[in-house]
Amino acid sequence: DVKVTQSSRYLVKRTGEKVFLECVQDMDHENMFWYRQDPGLGLRLIYFSYDVKMKEKGDIPEGYSVSREKKERFSLILESASTNQTSMYLCASRDPANYGYTFGSGTRLTVV
Amino acid sequence: KQEVTQIPAALSVPEGENLVLNCSFTDSAIYNLQWFRQDPGKGLTSLLLIQSSQREQTSGRLNASLDKSSGRSTLYIAASQPGDSATYLCAVNSGANNLFFGTGTRLTVIP
Numbered sequence: 001d002v003k004v005t006q007s008s009r010y011l012v013k014r015t016g017e018k019v020f021l022e023c024v025q026d027m028d029h030e031n032m033f034w035y036r037q038d039p040g041l042g043l044r045l046i047y048f049s050y051d052v053k054m055k056e057k058g059d060i061p062e063g064y065s066v067s068r069e070k071k072e073r074f075s076l077i078l079e080s081a082s083t084n085q086t087s088m089y090l091c092a093s094r095d096p097a098n099y100g101y102t103f104g105s106g107t108r109l110t111v112v
Numbered sequence: 113k114q115e116v117t118q119i120p121a122a123l124s125v126p127e128g129e130n131l132v133l134n135c136s137f138t139d140s141a142i143y144n145l146q147w148f149r150q151d152p153g154k155g156l157t158s159l160l161l162i163q164s165s166q167r168e169q170t171s172g173r174l175n176a177s178l179d180k181s182s183g184r185s186t187l188y189i190a191a192s193q194p195g196d197s198a199t200y201l202c203a204v205n206s207g208a209n210n211l212f213f214g215t216g217t218r219l220t221v222i223p
Contacts, residue, residue, distance in 0.1 A: 006155075031209065043201075043213045056209065090155055098163065099143055099205055103156040 002027040006091050006104035013111050019078040021107050023091030031094040032074040033101070034058075034066065036087040043090065049074055081111045114139045114206050118214035125192055126222050133187040133217045135202035140180050143207040147176050147187050150199045150216070159200075160187070192221045 007022040025032065033048040035058075045058030049068040063085060067075040074093075078085055091104040115138045125131050135145070144163045148156040160169045160176040162185070168177040175188040185202055199218045203211040 033209075042215060043211075045210050048209050050209070058210065088153075092156075098161060100146060100158065100161040101203070101205075101211060102158060103148070106153075106155040108153065 002029070002093060002095065002102040004091055004093055004102050004104040006089075006107050008107050009105065011107060011109045013078075013081050013109065015082060015111060017078075017081045017111075019081050019109065019111075021076040021078075021089055021091075021109070023074045023076070023104055024072050025074075025093040025102070026072065027093065027095070028071060029093040029095060030071065031096070032068070033092040033094070034064075034074070034076045035090045035092065036060070037090060037106075038087050046076065078109075081109075083111050085109065086111045114142075114204055114212040116202060116204050116212050116214040118200075118202060118217050120217060121215065122218045122220075124220040124222060127192060127194060129192050129221075130188070130190050131192055131219070133189070133200050133202075133219070135185040135187070135214050137183045137185075137204045137212070139206065140183050141206065142180060143205045145176075145178055145185050146203045146205065146211070147174075147185075148201045148203060150201060152199075156201065189219075192219075194221045194223050197221050 004025045034046045035043045047066040049055045065077045089107045092101045146161045147159045162178045173190040199216045202214045
């Protein structure tokens with residue numbers, strides 16, 4: 001089974017800090033995704049990557065950037081954290097054989 | 113744009129009961145549909161993946177069906193258990209690089 005690992009379950013950061021959220025998958029999948037989940041808004045796509053060093057904006061990329069230097073690792077970067085970025089962040093990878101998604105366990109980020 | 117709706121939003125049943133969760137989507141041109149489970153504060157766990165050419169998939173006490181032409185999927189849970197309590201999400205893959213999620217059904221199984 002595919003495993004998607006998010007390095008932090010909970011993070012508390014201060015406004016203005018630069019924040020890195022890390023995600024690693026173990027199945028050599030090319031496609032990886034970052035979502036945020038908020039009550040009443042559901043899951044929204046922030047960025048995705050279809051290969052090393054390749055990235056595309058999702059529906060809500062403002063205030064975020066990403067890095068994909070190795071195929072197994074996809075990082076989400078909050079350039080200057082703000083309180084409205086307090087959320088649950090979920091990383092996923094997609095199996096090219098069946099287009100099934102595997103999600104990580106999530107990172108609950110609180111910006112104070 | 114694909115819109116996905118799940119009914120009911122919340123469901124409470126006694127242990128042992130069989131139940132059905134519903135998912136409907138507006139655009140039948142889908143690649144596949146995936147059912148997930150989410151426990152409070154946790155990530156999404158994939159339960160079943162149905163390709164557009166399939167009618168149903170089964171895993172243990174779970175059975176998911178897909179009627180693409182009518183834009184509907186159901187998740188059937190047999191002999192429910194308290195451990196089944198969670199939020200269930202359906203997600204439609206329309207072939208682009210995004211999933212369209214439903215609003216979820218919060219299930220409570222009462223011992």
